[in-house]
Amino acid sequence: EVNTTDPKFYKWTQWIFLKLLEKGLAYESYEPINWCPSCKTGLANEEVVSGNCERCGTPTNKKTLKQWMIKITKYADRLIDDLEKVDYLEKIKIQQINWIGKSFGAEVDFLVADSDDKI
Incomplete structure (x- = not known):
């Protein structure tokens, strides 16, 4: 089980985020999100x-908020290809492929x- 509030865990997520930021791969942008x-x-x-x-079943709406974004497009092929190497459920792999886009x-x-013509 992973506890994301454990300093032994989040120190590594903070470290990798800082590396992404240093390399210009993480940036802030105003983006629409699904909002409950x-x-x-x-x-x-x-x-x-x-x-x-x-x-909760409540209808959602779109709300524009400042988000941290990660530039993954130049890694799309590798991200998709390497899904074969992980032990994820097939439905999770499909979600990842759809998310990578x-x-x-x-x-x-x-x-x-x-x-009646179509072009």
Whole structure:
């Protein structure tokens, strides 16, 4: 069991955060988050089910707050490839892949006005 309030644990999370900050990989930005007005907390996308907080069922809304962000895009391939090396549940690996957000594009069909044609 991990106790995130244990100084033996959080000293390492603080250390790695400072390393990310020194390398320019951590930065602050105002970003929209999922907000539960009842719990008064931000929620991950996975904690919002059909627009509601999975904890209490209250409808969520978007709230813009100052957030710490980490630049992971240049490491996306490695982060995804190395998921094979960890003993995570398959659903967690899928969440990680979706969170990393690597994509190769999309196709979109547009209807032509006054026609049955698509482009």
